[in-house]
Amino acid sequence: EPEVTQTPSHQVTQMGQEVILRCVPISNHLYFYWYRQILGQKVEFLVSFYNNEISEKSEIFDDQFSVERPDGSNFTLKIRSTKLEDSAMYFCASSILTGTNEKLFFGSGTQLSVL
Amino acid sequence: DQQVKQNSPSLSVQEGRISILNCDYTNSMFDYFLWYKKYPAEGPTFLISISSIKDKNEDGRFTVFLNKSAKHLSLHIVPSQPGDSAVYFCAASLQGAQKLVFGQGTRLTINP
Numbered sequence: 001e002p003e004v005t006q007t008p009s010h011q012v013t014q015m016g017q018e019v020i021l022r023c024v025p026i027s028n029h030l031y032f033y034w035y036r037q038i039l040g041q042k043v044e045f046l047v048s049f050y051n052n053e054i055s056e057k058s059e060i061f062d063d064q065f066s067v068e069r070p071d072g073s074n075f076t077l078k079i080r081s082t083k084l085e086d087s088a089m090y091f092c093a094s095s096i097l098t099g100t101n102e103k104l105f106f107g108s109g110t111q112l113s114v115l
Numbered sequence: 116d117q118q119v120k121q122n123s124p125s126l127s128v129q130e131g132r133i134s135i136l137n138c139d140y141t142n143s144m145f146d147y148f149l150w151y152k153k154y155p156a157e158g159p160t161f162l163i164s165i166s167s168i169k170d171k172n173e174d175g176r177f178t179v180f181l182n183k184s185a186k187h188l189s190l191h192i193v194p195s196q197p198g199d200s201a202v203y204f205c206a207a208s209l210q211g212a213q214k215l216v217f218g219q220g221t222r223l224t225i226n227p
Contacts, residue, residue, distance in 0.1 A: 004158070031213065043159065043204060045214035056213045091158050103149060104215065106158030 002026045004107035006092050012113045013082055021077045021110045023092030032075045033093040033104060034067065036060075043091065049075065082114045118142045119207050121218035129226055134192040136221050138205030141186065145207040149215065150179060150190045153202045162203075163190070195225045 005024040013019050025032050034046040047057040049067050066078045075094075079086055089111050093104040120139045128134045136150075146167040151159035165172040165179045165188065172179050178191045192199055205218040 006158075009156075033213070035215075042219050043206075043217040045216070048213040050213075058214070093158075103161040103164060105161070106151075108156065108158045 002105075004092055004094055004105050006090075006107035006110050008110060009108065010111045010113070012115065015084055015114055016081050019079050019082055019112065021079075021090050021092075021112070023075045023077075023107055024073050025075055025092065025094030026105055027073070029094035029096050029105070031055075031095045031097065032067075032069070033095075034077045035091045035093060035106075036088040037091070037109075038085075038088040046077070046090075079112075082112075084114050087112055087114045118145075119205055119216050119218040121203075121205055121221050123221050124219070125222040125224070127224045127226060128195050130197060131194045134190075134195045134199065134223055134225070136190040136192075136203050136205075136223065138188045138190075138218050139186055140188075140207055142207070142209070142216075143183075143186065144209050145216075146210045147208045148179070148181060148188050149206045149208075150177075151204045151206060151217075152199075153204060153220070159204055192223075195223075197225050197227055199223060200225045 007022045032049040035043050037043045045058050047061045048055045064080045068076050089109045091109045092107045095102050095104050149164040150162040152162045153159045163174050163177045163179050165181050170181050181188045202220045202222050204220045206215040
């Protein structure tokens with residue numbers, strides 16, 4: 001079964017450094033998402049992306065965050081200057097369609113630790 | 116933001132018995148509900164969903180019930196198996212919106 005692939009599985013960085021989290025969505029999917037889960041808390045929506053632009057974003061997704069689809073297969077999340085509170089598991093997801101009655105397929109996540 | 120709530124952080128059930136996981140929501144505009152299962156070191160995996168126009172959806176051992184008037188849904192697993200031990204997330208979406216709103220999750224443990 002096709003799957004969403006995320007790299008790296010773990011990323012440790014110093015506060016203030018830039019990080020890029022990478023994802024390869026399922027090949028025929030058109031909608032791409034980033035979610036995150038801070039330890040012990042809910043899975044939270046960050047951003048959705050379609051047709052090479054952001055289609056929806058949450059309050060969490062401020063100017064420090066950006067997303068990009070640099071080629072036909074990768075989807076990246078960049079955090080420009082990491083803060084301690086950015087430490088979380090970041091999940092990439094993709095779907096063929098969006099909206100009602102459409103399920104998301106999630107990757108295994110990247111555990112980001114900001115020291 | 117407590118739009119989707121799972122009030123039981125954990126649940127322990129004997130193998131072979133029924134597991135019932137509960138979820139409450141506050142936003143009456145939610146029109147689609149999903150359950151995801153998550154094993155350690157893996158991403159959430161879709162389990163079953165229900166549209167707001169239905170009150171029940173069944174898939175093998177898994178059944179989801181929706182009570183719109185109570186803003187409540189539940190996931191029934193019967194019979195429960197050891198492989199069902201995982202964290203279960205309830206999620207909801209609004210028509211036209213692209214994001215899912217998740218509950219806090221319930222850790223289900225199936226005891227042999």
